[in-house]
Amino acid sequence: MDVPPISRGFSSRRREQGLADRIPPGQYVTTDFPVLSAGPTPQINLEEWTFALQLNGWVLGEWKWAEFQGLPQTTIKTDIHCVTKWSKLDTIWQGVSFDDLLKAVDLGEAPFPYIMAHCDGGYTTNLPVVDLIGSKGMIATRYDGSLIPPAHGGPARLLVPHLYFWKSAKWVRRLRFMEDDEHGFWESFGYHKHGDPWKEQRYDGD
Amino acid sequence: MTAIERRTGPARRLEWQRAKVRQVVVETSRVKSLLLQINGWQGHLPGQHVDIRLTAKDGYQAQRSYSIASPSEDEIVTLTVERVENGEVSPYLVEELRCGDQFELRGPIGGYFVWTIAIGGPLCLISAGSGIAPFMAMLRHRDRRNSRVPTVLLYSSRSLEDAIYRKELDAMARSDSDLRVVGTLTRIQPEGWAGYRRRIDKPMLADACFPLDRNPRIYVCGPTSFVEDVSSFLIDLGHDARTIKTERFGPTGG
Amino acid sequence: MPENDLDFVLDGNAAAGALQEIFVADVTTALIQCDACGSVGALGSLPFYAARMGVVLRCTDCAAILLRAVRTPHGRWLEMRGAHCLRFALA
Numbered sequence: 001m002d003v004p005p006i007s008r009g010f011s012s013r014r015r016e017q018g019l020a021d022r023i024p025p026g027q028y029v030t031t032d033f034p035v036l037s038a039g040p041t042p043q044i045n046l047e048e049w050t051f052a053l054q055l056n057g058w059v060l061g062e063w064k065w066a067e068f069q070g071l072p073q074t075t076i077k078t079d080i081h082c083v084t085k086w087s088k089l090d091t092i093w094q095g096v097s098f099d100d101l102l103k104a105v106d107l108g109e110a111p112f113p114y115i116m117a118h119c120d121g122g123y124t125t126n127l128p129v130v131d132l133i134g135s136k137g138m139i140a141t142r143y144d145g146s147l148i149p150p151a152h153g154g155p156a157r158l159l160v161p162h163l164y165f166w167k168s169a170k171w172v173r174r175l176r177f178m179e180d181d182e183h184g185f186w187e188s189f190g191y192h193k194h195g196d197p198w199k200e201q202r203y204d205g206d
Numbered sequence: 207m208t209a210i211e212r213r214t215g216p217a218r219r220l221e222w223q224r225a226k227v228r229q230v231v232v233e234t235s236r237v238k239s240l241l242l243q244i245n246g247w248q249g250h251l252p253g254q255h256v257d258i259r260l261t262a263k264d265g266y267q268a269q270r271s272y273s274i275a276s277p278s279e280d281e282i283v284t285l286t287v288e289r290v291e292n293g294e295v296s297p298y299l300v301e302e303l304r305c306g307d308q309f310e311l312r313g314p315i316g317g318y319f320v321w322t323i324a325i326g327g328p329l330c331l332i333s334a335g336s337g338i339a340p341f342m343a344m345l346r347h348r349d350r351r352n353s354r355v356p357t358v359l360l361y362s363s364r365s366l367e368d369a370i371y372r373k374e375l376d377a378m379a380r381s382d383s384d385l386r387v388v389g390t391l392t393r394i395q396p397e398g399w400a401g402y403r404r405r406i407d408k409p410m411l412a413d414a415c416f417p418l419d420r421n422p423r424i425y426v427c428g429p430t431s432f433v434e435d436v437s438s439f440l441i442d443l444g445h446d447a448r449t450i451k452t453e454r455f456g457p458t459g460g
Numbered sequence: 461m462p463e464n465d466l467d468f469v470l471d472g473n474a475a476a477g478a479l480q481e482i483f484v485a486d487v488t489t490a491l492i493q494c495d496a497c498g499s500v501g502a503l504g505s506l507p508f509y510a511a512r513m514g515v516v517l518r519c520t521d522c523a524a525i526l527l528r529a530v531r532t533p534h535g536r537w538l539e540m541r542g543a544h545c546l547r548f549a550l551a
Contacts, residue, residue, distance in 0.1 A: 007262065007298070009307075011263070011266070012268070012294065191513075205532065205535075317489040318504025454474070
């Protein structure tokens with residue numbers, strides 16, 4: 001197989017900056033925030049927006065926007081890693097942690113071990129609950145102090161920064177508990193079921 | 207069978223080939239044309255594009271698409287690249303790349319957004335910014351073949367200095383009564399500018415484009431929002447959607 | 461920076477290179493019919509999302525997904541459940 005010619009003088013802007021222990025294998029740091037969507041940005045009316053936790057046919061809890069803002073808020077600073085190889089460090093998010101959502105519906109623990117996130121526009125992604133509890137996941141409504149812009153998933157997106165960013169589903173509307181694992185939009189179509197960037201679990205078969 | 211038909215041939219897998227920079231031409235303060243030699247190049251149709259791939263020393267790769275700006279009659283393949291602020295690839299191509307440098311390229315790609323004189327006219331080409339590139343391939347092809355297909359190019363640019371290929375287009379139009387080149391400068395206009403001074407809108411399209419009863423073939427190229435706006439104006443004016451072909455450029459070209 | 465978020469969306473023309481890895485012929489000139497709403501158009505004219513993760517082509521009218529394609533180190537994936545049919549011109 002031919003080795004591709006090196007383009008003299010070309011280098012990624014996304015240079016590793018001596019932060020090797022923060023950057024998973026194969027990733028490059030960017031200061032941008034690239035937008036990647038599988039569909040058009042939904043126009044969402046905050047008056048009509050709701051977020052729900054769902055178990056089979058049951059709604060365990062449902063919140064309108066103002067109610068959701070009234071839940072305990074958590075702010076985190078974290079790194080995010082996209083499967084398309086960019087990583088962005090020290091991003092600041094605010095929202096409601098998954099742990100606090102469980103408390104808000106009086107659950108000591110999740111009723112089933114898996115979650116499917118359902119979003120405006122039809123996007124889905126699946127996660128084991130263990131990847132959400134213990135402060136690992138939240139429903140984020142603010143990025144860098146301001147409401148998340150629609151192109152970046154506003155009014156609310158799932159945020160699970162320790163996994164590849166396709167799991168941090170934009171425009172999330174409900175989390176559905178599942179007894180058995182099912183696969184979401186990308187997981188059922190070539191991408192890895194789990195998506196741990198530190199194990200470079202990008203694709204089905206990795 | 208014409209030279210173009212022979213060259214496009216049967217379908218085959220796209221392979222990455224090596225392109226060598228033969229010449230770099232400054233078009234505007236932000237835009238350069240790269241004239242490339244590609245051994246084994248099979249030819250192309252005006253409007254087609256190529257994918258290029260750059261590889262850094264550490265193995266990092268970036269891939270972008272660019273329209274071919276040269277006519278099918280040329281052996282040399284020309285890409286016209288606009289430097290995008292904070293872009294990753296375009297600043298390299300516009301500021302760093304030198305004659306003799308090489309990169310990978312595959313193509314030609316895309317049979318949808320294509321025009322040749324065999325397709326005929328009247329022809330209406332509408333572009334914003336660097337969206338004019340595929341239209342240069344079409345116009346240069348039309349010029350080389352001494353075609354009299356009635357043609358209008360309506361281009362939108364921020365300023366006269368940013369209007370790519372302006373001198374070449376003026377020269378083409380001067381010597382060809384069947385070609386009209388109409389410009390609109392949306393931000394700054396020089397003293398004595400007699401052309402339009404605003405973004406392309408419905409009245410401008412009604413004036414500049416061929417009337418409905420001439421049944422023009424229409425091509426629109428530029429940023430997505432531009433292409434979608436112009437397409438809906440054209441449909442409002444009564445043009446059949448099937449006579450309009452669009453190509454959206456976007457920031458992934460950065 | 462693009463002035464408009466919409467400018468991040470390209471069209472099937474830009475997906476042509478990736479699709480030609482699967483369909484040896486150029487599929488962007490084929491007419492494609494949406495199974496959901498019946499709308500027909502050239503594949504090259506469809507809005508193209510998710511570039512870099514894969515190809516997602518959606519119906520211009522109703523935004524239903526007509527084609528998805530992904531290339532991974534382990535193989536290529538293609539689905540076209542949302543398309544009723546494709547129609548290619550004879551060469």
